[in-house]
C-alpha cells in the first residue's frame with residue numbers, strides 16, 4: 247500500500263484520498279484530524295494533483311503551524327506553506343503592499359498597542375488603568391475579528407448581549423480614536439493584517455488573480471475557532487473555487503470570547519453540498535483512562551450543537567488512571583508538581599514530553615519557581631517575558647534597523663552579525679545574567695536557522711516580521727524543557743504527561759464567566775482541551791488557598807464534581823473543606839428535623855426534643871413526625887419547625 251495511506255484508518259483514508267474539492271473532517275480530540283490533513287496534502291502532492299508550493303495550510307498557533315511543517319517535511323513535502331492566518335497574511339501583505347498601498351511598509355504595532363488604547367481612552371475620558379485598557383483592547387479585538395466597525399459597535403454589542411467594559415458608545419469612540427491614531431502612526435495591529443489582506447484581494451482584481459494563480463489548495467486546521475474576519479480572508483483566498491479542506495471539533499471551541507464560532511465548521515456540509523464529510527471517533531492519542539475522563543467532561547456540556555456529540559473511543563493500551571489531588575495552598579501544589587515532574591524525568595520521560603497547563607498566564611509563576619528549585623528546565627508558552635527582556639528588545643531594534651538597510655547574505659549568519667553588535671559572542675559567558683542574555687540572543691539565531699528551513703528565500707525582513715508576529719502572539723522560541731502553557735496555547739498539542747493545575751472556582755471557570763451560561767460552557771471546553779492533551783499521565787490538582795498559611799477560601803472547580811471518584815481522599819477532604827457549598831442546613835441533633843428558630847439552631851435541637859438522648863422517646867417522636875408528615879402530605883424530612891411542633 248501507498249506509504250502515505252499506511253497507518254490511517256478507513257475514515258481517515260477516505261478524507262486523505264478524496265479528490266480535490268471540499269472536504270470536512272468533524273471529529274473529537276486526538277482522532278487524527280491534523281494527521282489526516284498533513285497526509286492529505288502529501289498525498290495530493292505525491293500524486294501530482296497539486297504542487298507543494300500551491301498549498302496553503304493555516305492553523306491557529308505558531309507552534310501548531312511549526313509542527314505541521316515538521317510533519318509535512320517528514321512526509322517528504324517541501325515548500326508547502328503551513329502558517330497561522332496572521333503569518334500567512336503578513337507575508338502576502340508585505341508582497342502586495344507596493345501595489346495596493348504603496349510607500350513605506352507599515353510596522354506591526356507590537357507592544358505599543360496598549361499605549362495607543364490609553365491615548366484613545368484618555369481622549370474619551372475613560373480610565374487608563376491597565377486592567378481597563380486591556381478590557382478595551384480586548385473589546386476592539388472582538389469587534390475587528392467580528393467585522394464590526396466603530397459605528398456599528400453599540401448595535402452589535404447590544405445584539406450579542408456583550409458585557410461591555412464601558413458604555414457601548416464610549417467604547418465605540420475609543421475604538422474609532424484608536425484606529426485614527428494607529429493609522430496616523432502608520433501602524434498595523436494583528437487584525438489589520440487580515441483586514442488589509444482581504445481588502446487587497448477583494449478590491450484589486452490583478453492581485454487576487456496573481457494570488458489565486460499561485461495558491462490553489464487550502465487547508466484549515468482547528469476550523470471550529472474561525473472568526474468572521476478569518477473566514478473573510480479565507481473566502482478572499484478561495485474566490486469562486488472550492489478546493490478547501492477543513493477539520494475541527496466543535497467541542498474544542500475556546501475562542502468564542504474573541505469572536506470565533508464553530509458555525510462555519512458545522513455548516514460546511516450545507517455550504518458545500520458536494521463536500522466529502524468524514525467523522526472520526528477513534529482516539530489515537532490518549533490511554534482509555536484519559537479518553538474516558540475526556541468523555542465524562544464533555545458529556546455534561548450544555549447546548550452542544552448537533553454534529554458535535556461524538557464520543558471518543560480509546561485505541562491505545564491501558565495506562566495509569568488520572569490522578570486528582572487537593573492541596574492546602576498553591577506553594578504545596580507547585581512543589582508536588584515539581585517533584586512529580588522530577589520523578590518522571592528520572593524515569594526517563596523527556597522534558598519536552600511534559601506540560602503543566604493552567605487557565606491564566608499569571609498562574610505560571612509559582613510553578614516556575616518550584617521547577618527552578620528542583621533544577622528542572624522549563625519554557626513558558628504564551629508568556630510575554632521573552633520578548634520583554636531588555637536584550638531581546640534591543641535585538642529587535644537592531645534587527646529592524648538592519649532590515650531597513652537591506653545587509654544581504656545567508657539569514658542566520660546575518661542575524662548573528664547584527665546581534666554580535668549588541669554583545670552576542672561566539673562562546674557562552676561563564677554564567678549569571680551574562681549567560682542568560684547570551685542564551686536569549688542565541689535563541690534568536692536558532693529561530694533564524696529554523697526559518698530558513700521552512701520559508702524559501704527568507705531574508706532579514708521576513709525574520710523581523712516573524713519576530714514581531716511572535717512577540718504579538720507571545721510565542722517565544724522553543725527551548726528544550728518542560729512546557730508551561732495556558733490551556734489556550736495548548737490546543738492541538740500533545741504530551742506524554744500533563745498536569746492540569748489550579749482547578750478552582752474563579753480560575754476554571756474564570757470568575758467573569760460566572761452567571762453567563764455560554765461563558766461557563768466555554769470554560770468547560772477548555773478543561774476538555776486540557777484533558778485531551780495527555781497521552782498517558784494526567785494529574786489534575788487544585789489548592790484551597792493561594793499562599794502558605796492563607797485562608798482556605800477556595801473551592802475546587804465545579805467541573806470536577808462527578809469526575810473525582812467518591813472513594814478518593816480528595817473527595818473526602820474536599821467535602822469536609824467545602825463549607826460554603828456543602829454546609830448542611832441546621833438540623834436537630836436529636837431528631838434530624840431542619841431548624842429555623844435561632845435559639846434552636848444555637849442549641850442544635852428542637853425545643854420539644856429532649857436534651858439527653860432518650861432512644862425510646864426519640865423513636866416515639868419520629869413516629870409522630872412521620873404521621874404528621876403523612877397528614878400534611880409532605881415528606882418526613884421536610885420539616886417541622888419548632889413552631890409546627892408546638893402547634
Ligand code: ATP
Pocket residue numbers: 253254255258273274275276277278279280281282495498529530531737738739740778
Ligand atoms: P486535536 O483535536 O487535539 O487537534 P487531532 O484530531 O488533530 O487532535 P492528531 O494530533 O492528528 O489529532 O493525532 C493525535 C495523535 O494520534 C498523534 O500522535 C497522531 O500521530 C496519532 N494518530 C492519529 N491517527 C492515527 C492512526 N490512524 N494510527 C496511529 N496513530 C494515529
Ligand code: MG
Pocket residue numbers: 279280281467738
Ligand atoms: Mg489537531
